[in-house]
Amino acid sequence: xxxPTAASRAAATFDVRRHNVAALLRAxxxxxxxxxxxxxxxxxxxxxxxxxxxxxxxxxxLLEELPALVSGDAGRPRVPLDLxxxxxxxxxxxxGLRRTTIGxxxxxxxxxxxxxxxxxxxxxxxxVVVAEAADRVAELARETTAQIIGTGxxxxxxxxxxxxRIRDQDVxxxxxxxxxxxxxxxxxxxxxxxxxxxxxCRAEMWFGADRTIQDFVHLFIGNxxxxxxxxxxxxxxxxxxxxGQIAHLPLxxxxxxxxxxxxxxxxxxxxxxxxxxxxxxREGLLGEGQTIHDLAELARGGDxxxxxxxxxxxRAIGEAVxxxxxxxxxxxxxxxxxxxxxxxxIDEIRGEARRWMRREFDAENMITPSALDDNAPVISAATxxxxxxxxxxxxxxx
Numbered sequence: 261x262x263x264p265t266a267a268s269r270a271a272a273t274f275d276v277r278r279h280n281v282a283a284l285l286r287a288x289x290x291x292x293x294x295x296x297x298x299x300x301x302x303x304x305x306x307x308x309x310x311x312x313x314x315x316x317x318x319x320x321x322l323l324e325e326l327p328a329l330v331s332g333d334a335g336r337p338r339v340p341l342d343l344x345x346x347x348x349x350x351x352x353x354x355x356g357l358r359r360t361t362i363g364x365x366x367x368x369x370x371x372x373x374x375x376x377x378x379x380x381x382x383x384x385x386x387x388v389v390v391a392e393a394a395d396r397v398a399e400l401a402r403e404t405t406a407q408i409i410g411t412g413x414x415x416x417x418x419x420x421x422x423x424x425r426i427r428d429q430d431v432x433x434x435x436x437x438x439x440x441x442x443x444x445x446x447x448x449x450x451x452x453x454x455x456x457x458x459x460x461c462r463a464e465m466w467f468g469a470d471r472t473i474q475d476f477v478h479l480f481i482g483n484x485x486x487x488x489x490x491x492x493x494x495x496x497x498x499x500x501x502x503x504g505q506i507a508h509l510p511l512x513x514x515x516x517x518x519x520x521x522x523x524x525x526x527x528x529x530x531x532x533x534x535x536x537x538x539x540x541x542r543e544g545l546l547g548e549g550q551t552i553h554d555l556a557e558l559a560r561g562g563d564x565x566x567x568x569x570x571x572x573x574x575r576a577i578g579e580a581v582x583x584x585x586x587x588x589x590x591x592x593x594x595x596x597x598x599x600x601x602x603x604x605x606i607d608e609i610r611g612e613a614r615r616w617m618r619r620e621f622d623a624e625n626m627i628t629p630s631a632l633d634d635n636a637p638v639i640s641a642a643t644x645x646x647x648x649x650x651x652x653x654x655x656x657x658x
Contacts, residue, residue: 277313280303280305280309280313282650282651284303284313286650287299289343292342297310317653318341320653320654322343322344322348323343323344324343325340326339326340326342343367345367345370348366348409348649349372349407349408350365350408350409350449351363351397351400351401351410352364352365352411352414352638353413353638354637355389355414355432356483357431357432357484359379360378360389360392360393361375361376361377361638362397363375363376363635364400365638365646366406369463369466369642369643371635372406376400378393378396384432384433384434386426386439390442394447397411397446397447397448398446401448408449410449410452410645410649411448411449411450411451411645412453412641412642412644413447413641414454414640415432415434415455416429416431416455416457417429417430417431417434417455418455418500421453421454421455421497423438424439424451425437426453427500429484431483431484439451439453440453450648454644455488456484457480457486458488459640459644460478460596460640461476461488461490463639464476464490464632466643466646466647466650467639468632474490474492474493475491475492475589475592476490476590476591476593476594477504477584477593478594479506479577479580479581479584479597480596481595481596481598481599482552482597483532483534484507484528484532485506486504486505486506486507487584488504489590490590507528508527509526509527509580510523511525511526511579513525515529516535516536516539517532517535527576531573531599537550539569545566552601555569556602559602560601567602570601573599574605575608575612577595577612578609578611579612579613581609582613585613585617591626592626594629595609595629596629596636600629606628611623
C-alpha cells in the first residue's frame with residue numbers, strides 16, 4: 261500500500277480548509293453574527309482552527325467585528341463576527357419579454373439600491389439585449405465601491421448552465437444563444453447563465469423557503485411560464501436541461517390565445533399574462549398597451565369582471581398544480597409571479613387543486629406563495645453567483 265504523497269496530503273488539507281471556510285460563512289449567513297467561541301462550537305472546530313479561519317476571512321475583507329457583547333463574566337470580551345455583506349456584490353440580470361432588469365445584490369441576498377430596467381421596445385435580438393445589459397452593468401460597477409464577484413444572467417426557457425447557452429426561449433424567439441460569447445467578457449467576475457425557474461429555486465433554498473422542505477416545485481407564472489424542481493435540496497435539471505417545461509401542459513379549459521406549440525388548451529395559452537390581458541382587452545376592460553398589473557389594480561379596486569378573469573386564471577393554475585403534484589409528489593408547490601398581485605387568489609389556486617385532487621391533502625401548507633419579493637428575478641440571478649461564493653469564496657474574490 262502506497263503512502264500518501266506530499267501533494268495529496270496538501271490537497272486534502274486544502275479541501276478541509278475550503279470546507280471549513282465555506283461552512284463558517286454559511287453559518288453566519290443563516291444564523292447571524294456570532295462570537296468565535298460560538299462558531300467553534302457550532303461547527304465543531306477547535307478554537308485554534310476557528311481563529312485561523314476568521315483571521316484569514318477578516319484580512320480578505322469578508323468578515324467584520326461588531327461591538328462586544330455586554331457580559332458580567334470576567335475574561336476576554338465576546339466580540340461577534342458578521343459577514344461584511346456590503347463589501348462584495350453580485351450582479352443579477354433577468355431577461356423577460358418586455359424588459360431586462362438588472363441590479364446589485366449583497367452577500368445576504370438583498371438588493372442594493374434600486375434595480376435598473378431596460379425596455380426592449382420590440383428589440384429582442386440577443387446580441388443587442390446582451391450588449392445593452394453589459395453597458396448598464398458597467399455603469400452600476402462604476403457607481404459602487406464594492407467588489408463585484410460575478411454576474412448571474414437568467415431567462416425562462418431551456419438553459420444549459422454548463423456552457424452558458426440558452427437552448428430555446430420560445431417567447432423571445434431565442435435558439436442556441438451563446439451568452440458568454442456575446443458578452444465577450446464584458447460582465448464583471450464569474451458569469452453564470454441559468455434558467456429563471458431554477459434560479460428562483462436557488463433563491464428560495466438560500467433566502468426563502470423553509471429549510472426543512474426537501475422536495476418542492478417552484479412555479480413561475482408571468483408572460484412566460486416554467487417550473488423549477490428540487491429533489492432532496494438539489495436542483496433537478498433533466499435530460500437536455502428540459503425538466504420543468506410546463507408551459508404546454510394540456511388543461512381542460514379553452515385557450516385564450518393561440519399557443520406557440522400549435523395546440524390549444526395549453527397552460528401558457530390560458531394562464532400566461534398575455535392570454536389573460538388579451539381576454540381583458542377583448543372584454544373592453546383594458547386598452548392596448550396595458551398590462552396584467554393594470555388588470556390586477558382593477559380587481560383590487562372592486563371591478564367584478566377583472567376579479568373574475570384573474571380568478572379563472574388562478575383556477576387554471578390550480579388544475580396544473582394537481583398535475584405536477586400527481587407526477588412528482590413534492591412536499592410543497594411554491595407559486596411566484598403575477599398571480600400573487602391579488603393576494604387572496606392563492607386561495608383560488610388551492611380550492612381548484614382540492615377539486616381536482618383525488619385524495620385529501622393540506623392545501624394551505626402544500627401550496628404556498630413564494631417568500632421572495634418583487635425583486636426576486638434579479639436576486640435569484642445573483643444567487644447563482646452567491647451559491648458559488650458560499651462554496652469557495654476565495655475562488656471568486658481573488
